[in-house]
Amino acid sequence: MKRLLWLAVLGLLAAVSCQQGPAPAAEREIKLGIATPLSGPSAAWGTAHARALELYLDEVNAAGGVEVAGTKYPIKIITYDHKYVIADAVAAVNKLLSDDKVKFISILGGSVVAALEEQLREADVLGLHIAYAEGVVHPRNPRQFSYFAMPYETTRAWAWVKEKYPAIQNVATLAPNDETGWWSIKVSAKTAEQTGLKIVSREFFERTATDFVPILLRMQAAKPDIIDVTASPAGSVGLIVKQARELGYTGRFAHWGQVNMEVVAKTAGTAAAEGFLAHGYVDAEFLPPAAKEWVDKYLKKYGPPFDPTTLDFSSGGFALVAGLKEAGSLEPTKVAEGLRKARFDTPWGKARYGGKEAYGIGNQIVYELPISEYRGGKAVLATTLPVFYKE
């Protein structure tokens, strides 16, 4: 009898364990993997990247998650530091894809995404990247998106520079000696030349470099009016500005990517950074209302100082949620289709995906681009570049 009772209990347990119950929590969540530099010279970008996505998606999760086809899913963020080192980035992305099994991924770093391009293409994963590299936004990568304005868009600021500061004629460029630097400067120099400006010097540096004096001496001999440091990290830019001023350079600097001006001014000094022109980085007091709301949320979560880089770097979160809602599916391919149709708000205003005429596929985020000028220790909103890709 006892034996029969035991068999019955075992049978019951087996039946219960085989029964289809509600999916465990892990299956009802959307995993977003982030691979970004949280240490090293590019840590300022990586920290802003991780925080910007976390800030918005925590808010979404607090409201129950993102609603996809009538079901609410929380978004779980898994972040790894890749130090802006390709080998570390490959390891981080492998871990995200194989161990964490993410279907959505966000990587910062043009050289990094370029190195992982084939792997990302083969994997069933939707990418929302901050990556300056040729071919990242390309018809061969239909599930890979850029959620940060590329040099094709940002370097249109050269036309504004020419009009606003006609004395600027000669441009020198200085960028990291990698895929990101080569491509960014190629695009920037081409746009500057099309605008009627003259490129008088093109130089590159290793990301580990700290002594820029020998390169700057070379550049100074070409007598530039402005030095374009697009794609250079804030730590390096601060040293470049400081060392150029030590050599007696009195011209301006421009960065058409994204650079943390607080880091630059801290290293170089506010007087040395005066007149610095940059895409995106605007101090809180000069922001439009929607962006100010973002500032308040940021300060509440992370405390001061506010990092203006997070304004642009948050767009990936807004895009992902909009794409999921539009697609009504968790399948990366369907979400990619949804993203190309979605319209969404970001702290900088209305945004969408487009750019087919430039990239051959509409996987580039599009919104009005802010350009700042560093005046008296503040990054002031100097102008806004209008959207130019058609609907």
Added chain:
Amino acid sequence: MPAELLIPSLINGLSIGAVYIMMALGLTLMFGVMHIINFAHGAVYMLGAFAVYYFSTLWGLNFLFGLALAVLLLAALGVVVERVVYRPIKGGLEPTLVALLAVMIFIESGGWLVFGVLDKDVPSVFQGLVTLGGVSISVERLTVIPIVAAFVLALYFFIYRTRLGSAMRAIEQDREAAALQGVDVHQVNSLVFAVGFALAAVAGGLVAPIFVLNPVMGEFPLLKAFIIIILGGLGSLPGAILGGVILGLIDSVLTTALGFEIAFLTAFLLVILILLIKPTGLLGRA
């Protein structure tokens, strides 16, 4: 190259070369006396820079006083590493090499946790520009040269004019014979670690106001120091000075004249050439 480029690039080369010399002297001293390759040297350089950051920038001490404190602190760390890491291993080349590599990883990883991920700055100490023949040169970079020269002279005096220096040279020539003559080998080993670490701390402390600080800032100068001691000769102090000047000038003058790729390549080609023609280095002994 026109004079307005040559003069500042020569001075910059000597200034950077001076920092390389401080790095290389410590490395070559430890190799010469104890036959060890200190992979933790770059990490100690970083700690020297951060010690100056804490003493002079955060706690408001005078820069030179902060630098002196940093040097003493790192010298003490050298004694601790000798006692805790080197001595139990009993001086085997390979185990010591691996152990010091572990020390490097430990210090750098700890650096990320303690110092944070964002670069730190030490404000300029010797501000201003000097104009030579219409060319601006940073006073800060110029100042590095006499400071390093003073440290090099002090090191030479210590090694060649003091009893402890004689003991170090005796151990360098024949460890067992020196021990038989009553030289306390453990004490001298501690001293070499202390001096080696102190020299790296001086280098780190001097560049703190010139560059930015982060936990991996010592990796590149360590690479340069290795190139220098191969160029100059492993274990040779004059070789380290000569190698430092050569590499500093290559890095500065060749980069200005031909670009950084050529300068980088030239340094390595020179090392290969030296190894082929004179494997002991320019001033090294067989």
